[in-house]
Amino acid sequence: MRYRALGRSGVEVSEVGFGAWGIGASSWVGAREEESLAALHRAVDLGVNFVDTARGYGESERLVGRVVRERAANGERVLVATKVPPLNGQWPARRGVDPAETFPGAHIRESLHTSLAASGLERFDLVQFHVWSDEWLGRGDWLETVQELKQEGLIGLFGVSVNDHEPHSAVELVRSGAVDAVQVIFNVFDQSPLDELFPACREHGVGVIVRVALDEGGLTGRITADTTFPEGDFRRRYFRGDRPAQVARRVAALTADLGIGDEQLAETALRFVLSSPAVSTVIPGMRSVRNVERNAAVGDGVPLTEEQLKVLAGHRWERNFYS
Numbered sequence: 001m002r003y004r005a006l007g008r009s010g011v012e013v014s015e016v017g018f019g020a021w022g023i024g025a026s027s028w029v030g031a032r033e034e035e036s037l038a039a040l041h042r043a044v045d046l047g048v049n050f051v052d053t054a055r056g057y058g059e060s061e062r063l064v065g066r067v068v069r070e071r072a073a074n075g076e077r078v079l080v081a082t083k084v085p086p087l088n089g090q091w092p093a094r095r096g097v098d099p100a101e102t103f104p105g106a107h108i109r110e111s112l113h114t115s116l117a118a119s120g121l122e123r124f125d126l127v128q129f130h131v132w133s134d135e136w137l138g139r140g141d142w143l144e145t146v147q148e149l150k151q152e153g154l155i156g157l158f159g160v161s162v163n164d165h166e167p168h169s170a171v172e173l174v175r176s177g178a179v180d181a182v183q184v185i186f187n188v189f190d191q192s193p194l195d196e197l198f199p200a201c202r203e204h205g206v207g208v209i210v211r212v213a214l215d216e217g218g219l220t221g222r223i224t225a226d227t228t229f230p231e232g233d234f235r236r237r238y239f240r241g242d243r244p245a246q247v248a249r250r251v252a253a254l255t256a257d258l259g260i261g262d263e264q265l266a267e268t269a270l271r272f273v274l275s276s277p278a279v280s281t282v283i284p285g286m287r288s289v290r291n292v293e294r295n296a297a298v299g300d301g302v303p304l305t306e307e308q309l310k311v312l313a314g315h316r317w318e319r320n321f322y323s
Helices: 033-045 060-072 105-119 143-151 169-176 195-202 243-258 262-274 287-294 306-313
Strands: 003-005 012-013 050-052 079-083 124-129 155-161 179-185 207-213
Touching: 003 079, 003 124, 012 169, 012 262, 012 287, 033 287, 060 105, 105 124, 105 143, 124 143, 124 179, 143 155, 169 179, 169 195, 169 262, 179 195, 195 207, 243 262, 262 287
Parallel strands: 050 079, 079 124, 124 155, 155 179, 179 207
Antiparallel strands: 003 012
């Protein structure tokens, strides 16, 4: 496993991190606790040192905290990031909303202490707002609260999770110097962070955590025109209607242009993300030891070729399946 700097923070994170939404069993059907714990432990065995969870991910914080505490007892350090949900419960952040309605200081503190209690941890290495709007810069008491929490040793770094498919919505925050890291959707289909956000992050020393690198499964080669998901699984809505057929057509064109099989798609998609020098870590969701082993192997520093990157640049497909 190779490691990269998380911006200017001085923290080194594994190129492949652990996305812990799926193990929380809140929106992904099929997670089993013992399997999830085994997957987390295997990830750490393979050099993964960064786990991303959130207050809104069901049982995720509890499971992550358990593994992190067990590994700490053996002298191993695993970095943990969590997220504070917006007080008004609105995803994504809407224009014209005052930060007092989303991230007032008292709410930030309350959510953090709830997360600490759930995880059994004494601090988090990174705390992120689960939505963001650049309209909030210079308004509200969120920044003062974040600075106080850092001084109190309850959090190490501060970041935001950028609204789905809206990387431009955090560019001014990055330029302000108020943030240590941003988490953003970036994949073969959604390459929009390359336009403004990534250059700004490199210029200002802000770390980049990439989520949805596999397009919620769309870039795994396992979505066909007939794919369906069970009730209670958010992918039932994400891949509703003719969307699976759209994805299957796009993937068929992509693999044909690259000359690869479907079984190579996920690895190629992860290597595409890591080809950007702005990226600090990619956090695919992993609920099984098998997936951990396959994904962690991508953190070996083997790049895609310039020809492959040129081909993938032509497969940009901007759309929002969350809406």
